[in-house]
Structure formats: C-alpha cells, structure tokens
Amino acid sequence: MLEAAPSKLTRNAVFLVLVASLGYFVDIYDLLVFSIVRVPSLTDLGLSEAEITTKGQLIINVQMAGLLLGGIIWGIVGDKMGRIKVLFGSILLYSIANFANAFVVNVPMYAAIRFIAGIGLAGELGAGITLVTETLSKEKRGYGTMIVAVIGLFGAAAAYAVAKHGWQSAYMVGGGLGILLLFMRIGTFESGMFQDVQESKVSKGNFFMLFTNFARFKKYIYCILIGAPLWYVVGVLVTFSPEFGKALHSKDVLSAGEGVFYTYIGISIGDIFAGLLAQLIKSRKITMAVFHILSTVAAIIYLRSEGITHERFIWVCFFMGCSVGYWATFVTIAAEQFGTNIRATVTTTVPNFVRGSLIPITLAFNAFKGSYGQINAGFIMMGILTVIALFALSQLKETFGKDLNYIEEEAGVS
Numbered sequence: 001m002l003e004a005a006p007s008k009l010t011r012n013a014v015f016l017v018l019v020a021s022l023g024y025f026v027d028i029y030d031l032l033v034f035s036i037v038r039v040p041s042l043t044d045l046g047l048s049e050a051e052i053t054t055k056g057q058l059i060i061n062v063q064m065a066g067l068l069l070g071g072i073i074w075g076i077v078g079d080k081m082g083r084i085k086v087l088f089g090s091i092l093l094y095s096i097a098n099f100a101n102a103f104v105v106n107v108p109m110y111a112a113i114r115f116i117a118g119i120g121l122a123g124e125l126g127a128g129i130t131l132v133t134e135t136l137s138k139e140k141r142g143y144g145t146m147i148v149a150v151i152g153l154f155g156a157a158a159a160y161a162v163a164k165h166g167w168q169s170a171y172m173v174g175g176g177l178g179i180l181l182l183f184m185r186i187g188t189f190e191s192g193m194f195q196d197v198q199e200s201k202v203s204k205g206n207f208f209m210l211f212t213n214f215a216r217f218k219k220y221i222y223c224i225l226i227g228a229p230l231w232y233v234v235g236v237l238v239t240f241s242p243e244f245g246k247a248l249h250s251k252d253v254l255s256a257g258e259g260v261f262y263t264y265i266g267i268s269i270g271d272i273f274a275g276l277l278a279q280l281i282k283s284r285k286i287t288m289a290v291f292h293i294l295s296t297v298a299a300i301i302y303l304r305s306e307g308i309t310h311e312r313f314i315w316v317c318f319f320m321g322c323s324v325g326y327w328a329t330f331v332t333i334a335a336e337q338f339g340t341n342i343r344a345t346v347t348t349t350v351p352n353f354v355r356g357s358l359i360p361i362t363l364a365f366n367a368f369k370g371s372y373g374q375i376n377a378g379f380i381m382m383g384i385l386t387v388i389a390l391f392a393l394s395q396l397k398e399t400f401g402k403d404l405n406y407i408e409e410e411a412g413v414s
Contacts, residue, residue: 020128024152066118071352074123078344094120095178126348146275149328156264270325336399
C-alpha cells in the first residue's frame with residue numbers, strides 16, 4: 001500500500017484530529033444536556049420535587065441503556081464497514097433525537113427520545129479515538145487523543161451556557177451543532193490499518209470474540225472497570241448535587257448544571273495534565289493510578305463539606321473534575337489493548353459500558369443510601385469503585401508506544 005507524502009499525511013492527520021475533537025465536543029454537549037436541564041425541564045412538565053429526583057434517575061438510566069446498546073451496534077459497524085460510517089450515522093441519529101427532545105410533553109416521551117439519543121451518542125467517541133490512534137504515530141497518538149478530549153469536554157461548558165436561555169433551546173442548539181458537524185465531516189478518510197484489514201479475510205467486528213477467550217475477556221472487563229469512578233463522580237456526585245447539598249446542610253441551593261460546568265472545565269484541564277504526564281513518564285498505567293488516588297481525595301473533600309457554600313461547591317467541582325481528567329488516557333488504553341479487527345468495537349463499547357455502568361452504580365448507591373444515608377453512601381460507593389479500578393489497572397499491560405498494526409486471532413490473543 002503506497003504511503004501518502006509526509007506533508008499530505010500531516011495535513012490529513014491534523015484535519016482528522018480537529019474533526020474528531022469537534023465531534024466529541026458535540027457528543028459531550030448532547031450527552032450532558034439532560035443532567036444540566038433536568039430540574040427546569042421536569043419542572044415545566046409538572047413534576048414535583050420528589051418526582052424530579054426519581055424520574056430524573058429513570059431518564060438518565062434509560063439514556064445510559066441506549067448508550068450500552070449503541071456501543072455494541074456502532075462498534076461492530078465500525079470494524080465491519082468503517083469508522084467513517086459510524087461518525088456520520090451516529091451524529092445524524094442523535095442530532096434528530098435532540099431536536100425532538102425540545103418538544104417532549106411527558107416523561108415516557110422524554111425517556112424514549114433520550115434512549116434514541118443515547119444509541120446515537122454511543123458511536124462518536126469510539127470511532128473518533130480509533131481513527132486518531134490508528135492514523136497518528138505511536139509516539140504522538142497520546143497527544144492526539146488528549147487534544148480530542150480537551151476540546152470535546154468543553155461541550156459541557158457550552159451546554160451550560162446555552163441552557164441559561166431555556167431547556168428547549170439547549171436541545172435545539174445541540175441538534176443544530178450536530179448537523180453542522182455532519183457537513184464538516186465530508187472529506188474525512190479511513191485509517192490505513194483499517195483498509196489493510198478490510199482487504200484480508202480475518203474476522204472483523206466480531207463482538208463475541210471478546211468472550212470466547214478468557215484472557216481477552218478479562219482484559220476487556222478490566223478496561224471498563226478502570227473508568228467507572230469517573231462516571232460515578234459526574235453521574236451521581238455532581239448530577240445529584242442538589243440532593244447532596246441538602247444532606248450537607250448547605251444554605252445555598254446547589255445547581256447540578258453549574259456543577260457539571262465546572263466539573264468539565266476541570267476534566268479538560270486534568271486531561272491535559274494526564275496526557276502530558278503519560279508522555280513524560282511513558283506510562284499510562286501510572287498516570288491512571290495517580291488520578292484514581294486524587295479523585296478519591298477530591299470525593300472525600302466534597303462529602304465532608306458540611307454547610308457547603310456556593311463558592312466552595314464550585315471549587316470542589318472543579319477539583320473533582322481535574323482529578324478525574326483521565327478520560328482520554330483511559331480510552332487510549334482501551335484502544336491500545338486490542339487488534340485492528342476489533343479495535344473499534346472495543347473503543348466504542350468500553351466508554352459506553354462505563355457510562356452505562358451508571359445504572360448499577362445508581363442502584364447500589366440508592367441501596368446504600370437507604371441503609372446508611374446520602375453522605376455515607378457516597379463514601380462507600382467511591383471507595384468500592386476506586387479499589388476495583390486500581391485492581392483492574394494492575395492487571396492490564398502497559399501499552400505506551402505499542403505498535404497497533406496487528407489483529408486479534410479468533411482462537412487466542414495477539
């Protein structure tokens with residue numbers, strides 16, 4: 001296969017990183033918009049304060065279920081038909097869903113549309129990261145995925161800013177951004193690694209390959225478990241900050257939207273430091289371990305903030321965000337663990353299974369809350385998830401600088 005001239009390859013790589021970054025920006029915007037507008041949107045639908053909590057949990061869990069299903073669908077499509085088709089198909093689906101969300105009139109309709117949006121949202125990050133890791137050199141791909149995450153995570157800030165003009169406007173702008181991005185994607189190209197695999201007869205996009213070999217299955221599960229604490233911080237500690245504020249006897253009403261805004265600014269900054277640290281010490285595993293410990297400290301500070309003020313809440317959310325700013329590093333680890341013929345399947349399903357893990361996490365949190373109270377349940381869940389994540393991390397091999405041009409054999413692990 002002839003290689004492109006270096007200057008053309010560089011231009012193509014830069015364009016690809018830019019498009020993947022903007023795609024993740026829209027993805028995060030649409031993924032978190034419900035967390036930001038949960039209270040005002042459900043209030044407008046006539047729900048009581050208690051119903052806003054229970055129905056809000058239901059809707060976000062339904063959205064996460066959509067992400068689980070979509071992760072499998074888009075991952076298989078990405079390995080069988082190409083990463084580019086995932087980028088186009090997924091963004092079209094969740095853009096249409098977000099337009100529809102602006103016109104919901106009841107909770108069942110709201111939940112159904114968020115489920116569809118979840119399916120669409122599942123394809124964006126995995127396909128983008130897969131393309132970047134397969135296109136950039138092994139020395140520079142860490143920088144590429146870091147840029148994707150940093151630019152993308154500011155989508156949360158955009159969602160918070162737009163939501164101030166009304167929850168319907170927030171959904172409509174999200175849909176409009178997706179359609180604009182769709183036109184930008186014209187001209188994107190497949191990775192050479194994928195094209196090489198397409199020409200071979202090797203099994204591609206076989207989701208069940210992850211379960212037919214025990215060593216490969218364990219590696220896959222470990223990749224999911226190392227990311228769970230991040231989504232617990234965002235999906236429980238921050239999303240339900242109004243409830244945590246009451247438990248901490250805050251004089252101020254804590255805003256989940258504001259919490260998400262400052263948390264994601266922190267995550268963006270954390271992703272920069274995590275990416276640079278990994279490049280400096282040439283170890284993604286050590287970087288992840290450092291950030292897991294920091295995130296535990298941040299959660300403890302939050303949950304011990306009796307009488308928390310509005311100002312302290314903002315700073316704590318920012319610190320928690322910085323401490324879980326390992327999203328790009330985490331997804332890159334998953335991409336580097338598996339061969340080209342199932343890489344998109346893994347890189348798409350792993351982050352979405354982490355997001356989907358919010359369903360059992362929320363159920364477990366509520367069970368602990370019923371027995372031990374809101375704050376103690378927060379401590380217990382963070383402790384359990386961190387211990388599990390650190391154990392899973394210890395079982396994975398270091399992949400920094402690994403050559404990714406290989407395939408997974410059906411009968412074994414490459």
